[in-house]
Amino acid sequence: MAPKAGGDAIKANSSVYKDKSKPTDIRLSNINAAKAVADAIRTSLGPRGMDKMIQAANGEVTITNDGATILKQMSVIHPAAKMLVELSRAQDIEAGDGTTSVVVIAGALLDSAEKLLQKGIHPTVISDGFQKALQLALQVVENMSTPVDLNNEDALLKAAATSLNSKVVSQHSTILAPIAVQAIRAVMEPIVSGVGARVDLRDVKVIERIGGTVEDAELIQGLVIPHRAANVNGPHRIEKAKVGLIQFCISPPKTDMDHNVIVSDYAAMDRVLKEERQYILNMVKQIKKAGCNVLLVQKSILRDALSDLAVHFLDKIKTMVIKDIEREDIEFVCKTLGCRPIASLDHFTAENLVNVDLVEEINEPGGKYIKMTGCGQGGRTVSVLVRGSSGAVVAEAARSLHDALCAVRCVARRPALLAGGGAPEAAAAASLARASLAAPGADHYCLRAYADALEVIPSTLAENAGLNPIETVTELRAAHAAGAGGGAGVNVRRGRVTDMRTEHVLQPLHVTASALALATETVRAILKIDDIINTMN
Ligand code: ADP
Ligand code: MG
Numbered sequence: 001m002a003p004k005a006g007g008d009a010i011k012a013n014s015s016v017y018k019d020k021s022k023p024t025d026i027r028l029s030n031i032n033a034a035k036a037v038a039d040a041i042r043t044s045l046g047p048r049g050m051d052k053m054i055q056a057a058n059g060e061v062t063i064t065n066d067g068a069t070i071l072k073q074m075s076v077i078h079p080a081a082k083m084l085v086e087l088s089r090a091q092d093i094e095a096g097d098g099t100t101s102v103v104v105i106a107g108a109l110l111d112s113a114e115k116l117l118q119k120g121i122h123p124t125v126i127s128d129g130f131q132k133a134l135q136l137a138l139q140v141v142e143n144m145s146t147p148v149d150l151n152n153e154d155a156l157l158k159a160a161a162t163s164l165n166s167k168v169v170s171q172h173s174t175i176l177a178p179i180a181v182q183a184i185r186a187v188m189e190p191i192v193s194g195v196g197a198r199v200d201l202r203d204v205k206v207i208e209r210i211g212g213t214v215e216d217a218e219l220i221q222g223l224v225i226p227h228r229a230a231n232v233n234g235p236h237r238i239e240k241a242k243v244g245l246i247q248f249c250i251s252p253p254k255t256d257m258d259h260n261v262i263v264s265d266y267a268a269m270d271r272v273l274k275e276e277r278q279y280i281l282n283m284v285k286q287i288k289k290a291g292c293n294v295l296l297v298q299k300s301i302l303r304d305a306l307s308d309l310a311v312h313f314l315d316k317i318k319t320m321v322i323k324d325i326e327r328e329d330i331e332f333v334c335k336t337l338g339c340r341p342i343a344s345l346d347h348f349t350a351e352n353l354v355n356v357d358l359v360e361e362i363n364e365p366g367g368k369y370i371k372m373t374g375c376g377q378g379g380r381t382v383s384v385l386v387r388g389s390s391g392a393v394v395a396e397a398a399r400s401l402h403d404a405l406c407a408v409r410c411v412a413r414r415p416a417l418l419a420g421g422g423a424p425e426a427a428a429a430a431s432l433a434r435a436s437l438a439a440p441g442a443d444h445y446c447l448r449a450y451a452d453a454l455e456v457i458p459s460t461l462a463e464n465a466g467l468n469p470i471e472t473v474t475e476l477r478a479a480h481a482a483g484a485g486g487g488a489g490v491n492v493r494r495g496r497v498t499d500m501r502t503e504h505v506l507q508p509l510h511v512t513a514s515a516l517a518l519a520t521e522t523v524r525a526i527l528k529i530d531d532i533i534n535t536m537n
Contacts (some may be wrong), residue, residue, distance in 0.1 A: 023530035030080035030526050031110045037076065037084040041067050042518055045100045045457070047165040048465035048492050064391045065102030065167055066399050068092040080526055084360050085503040087522045091515055096201075096406020097163050098511040101457060105425075108456035110242045112449035113527055123441050127524040129446020136435055136447070137428035137454065140514055144427055144486075145416040150188075150197055155417060156181045156408050159504040162420050163407035165505070167400035169393075170216045176397070179219045179384055179429040180404035186221065186382045188412050192371045201411040203381040204399060205332055208394045211366020212387035217397070223336045224383040225296075228368035229361050230306055234315040237360040238293055243372070245296040245325070245333060248316075248343045249281050251307035252276045277309065283345055284313040288533020291348045294372075297323040298330060298341065320359060322394045337420065338377030343387075354378075409511040412510035419500035420507045421489025422458030422476065428516075429454040430480035458490050465492035472497065 044049045044065050054062040054073045064070060071085045084103050091102040109130065116126050147153040160180040164173035183204045188197040207226050229236065253333065263269045281450075288294060297305045306314075306321045314321045325333060330341055339354040357374025366387070384402060387395035411417065418424045429451040436447035455473050462472035473491055475497045479488035487501035 009115050017156050021400075024117075026529065026531055027117065027527065028114065028121050030529055030532075031076075031114050032079035033081040034526060035110050037081045037108050038103050038110070039073070040074070041070050041100055042104055042460055043464060044070065044485075045104055046464050046492065047167075047170065048168055048461075049100070050464070051168055056071070059153055061166060062395065063156040064396055064399060065100075066162040066318060066385060066403065067103055068400060071099075072178065073102065079532060083522055083526060087518055090518050093506070094518065095410050095511045095514045097403045097410070097508075100517040101512075101514040103457055104460060104517050105453065105515060105523050108453035109450065109519060109523040110526065111522060112453040116445055116449050117506055119445065121445060123527045123530075125351050125442045126449075127527050129443050130450055130520055130524060131239060132443060133432055133450035134516060135318045136432055137208050137450070137516055140431045141418060141424045141509065141512055141516070142416075144424060145418045148411060148415045150190075150412060150415055153181060153185070155506070156184070156411055158412050158504050159407045159417060160404040161506050162280060162505050162507050163404045164286055164400055167396070167403070169214050169400050172217075172397070175215050175217055176401055176404060178399060179217055182219055182409050183382045183384055184405060184408040185408070187380045189380070191443070197412040198413055199412050201405060201409060202332065203379075203406060205383045206379070206398050207327075207383060209366050209369070209387050210384060210391055210394055211364060212244060212389070212395045214386070214388050214393065216385075217388040217401075218385045218387075220371060220373065220385065221382045222371065222383065223381075224372075224375035224376075224385060225322055225370040226324065227322075227324065227370070229370060231315050232311055233313075235293075235320050235487065237358075238320055239358055241294040241320075241356045242290075242292050242350075242358040243294040243296065243337055243339065243356050243359070244287070244290065244292040244300070244342055244353045245330070245337070245339055246348065247298045247302050247330075248344055249303060249305045250297070250306045250310035251278060252279065254303050258445075260341055276307075281311050282315060283419070284310065286348050287314075287319065287338050288317045290348050290353060292348075292353050293319050293354070295321045296325050296333065297321065299324045299326055303413075309476050320361075331380060335379040336381045336383075337372070338379060354530070376518045396428075407508055410510040414510040416509040417506040417508050419487030419489055420505035420513055421491060421500040421503075422461050423487050423489035424512050425454040426473075426476045426480050426489065427459040431479065461490045461492060465490070465495070467492075467495055475496050 039141045048319045049065055052070050053065055054533045068088045076085055084106060087106055088103050091099050108377050114127050157177050160177035161173045164170055164176055167530060184199055187203040188199045190197045221283050261274060337354050342348050342352050355378050359372045360371055361368055370393050386394060386398045388397050432447050432451035436444050439447050458476050459469040459473045464471040476488060479497055487499045488497055489500040491498040
């Protein structure tokens with residue numbers, strides 16, 4: 001009996017070992033799932049790309065053209081498809097723009113890889129071949145980029161405008177592009193040793209407001225708080241303000257435990273009320289003594305940050321009070337005003353207050369908001385008010401502005417611009433195709449396949465603009481064939497191939513370089529997977 005059982009075990013083992021089709025099946029299923037994601041957003045690429053209407057489970061509707069936003073909201077189940085969603089997010093974090101391009105490139109690379117697998121080339125060989133191709137492509141795009149001077153506002157404006165071109169709000173790019181450039185220029189800090197400048201996008205606060213049109217977008221050198229003051233009869237405009245930001249509440253204190261106090265006679269009730277009045281009055285007196293006339297109060301989740309009595313007293317001493325400053329906004333408020341949050345009444349003294357030239361409550365049809373300007377002691381921050389007629393429009397305008405801000409930030413970080421319209425991808429493809437001729441063995445196929453995949457960008461731009469993709473790509477290939485194509489790209493307005501630099505379609509080098517690098521990295525990772533294992537839980 002025993003030898004038989006042993007033989008069975010060997011047979012079973014060898015059959016598992018011989019199951020060679022499984023890794024191939026898994027790989028193909030991964031590639032197909034990921035390609036499906038890329039196909040889903042292909043039509044949104046470029047200035048003539050379509051927009052998507054996304055309906056959430058709660059009925060909320062988003063209209064967008066931004067790859068990262070579309071993918072974020074898509075419910076994706078397949079683990080390999082999720083990798084493309086992650087890829088788009090990675091590009092969003094790294095560069096902020098090019099989130100559609102990166103996924104479209106990854107989709108095309110996977111398609112090429114599938115063909116190479118069918119030729120019998122081993123996945124690891126393809127993966128290495130793609131890495132070599134990436135290095136070459138990066139060199140090509142770097143060589144064709146033109147360095148820019150960060151003081152040259154015109155170049156930055158072009159980068160912002162190209163990014164806005166492909167958005168729903170593209171007709172407002174003349175308003176939004178200068179805002180993006182001014183905002184980034186206001187907050188950037190030049191790197192002392194080296195090129196470029198550091199930009200922290202957290203220093204640009206974009207505030208969305210319904211009402212008005214996208215053209216009413218406004219850049220404010222100061223602080224905007226998107227709600228009204230809490231005062232009932234208090235002042236609505238204060239010049240030469242002394243502002244204090246507090247993190248404690250001006251309302252009757254509560255104990256940590258839930259409890260009831262039963263008050264059974266009027267005298268006792270009177271005492272409780274008197275006590276409360278005295279408590280609040282003391283706080284307000286201290287505020288007045290410090291000379292504060294604008295009080296910002298951090299939002300409290302435990303109890304009312306301000307009691308009615310407190311508002312009444314603050315009205316009387318003519319102090320403007322603005323409550324519900326979100327906890328996550330405190331850092332921005334402090335940086336903008338140059339103040340520190342005051343955590344207890346004992347520290348509410350004159351030296352902890354800051355001077356602001358003007359604090360006013362602005363009343364507009366969409367509601368009231370507070371604007372503080374002339375924050376002399378503050379740091380380098382700006383606020384941008386984005387307006388629009390409906391929630392969907394405002395949200396998309398804000399997202400588009402985010403992309404434009406990111407595009408300008410990319411130029412600040414790595415001051416070089418490339419021609420757009422698929423020019424860098426076409427130039428890299430031409431160069432790779434030439435290199436493939438001399439490459440030995442499987443590399444020949446890999447470089448060639450990578451080159452074909454890169455042409456997906458010009459071909460999709462043409463397709464989305466209603467041009468014939470094959471004709472356009474052939475024309476583009478011919479332009480770049482000799483290696484002197486320069487900025488030849490798909491001119492979607494004129495419907496043919498022209499030099500995009502003369503069209504002023506310029507995009508940051510960092511966006512394209514990062515899209516190529518991240519897409520290749522993800523494709524290489526997908527190729528190396530040969531099994532999916534589910535955990536038990
Ligand atoms: P992404 O989310 O990847 O930024 P977009 O929809 O913004 O996607 O499209 C970006 C692509 O559109 C880039 O390849 C860019 O060069 C191209 N593009 C932008 N403006 C123009 C234009 N006016 N003509 C041709 N191509 C353009
Ligand atoms: Mg874009």
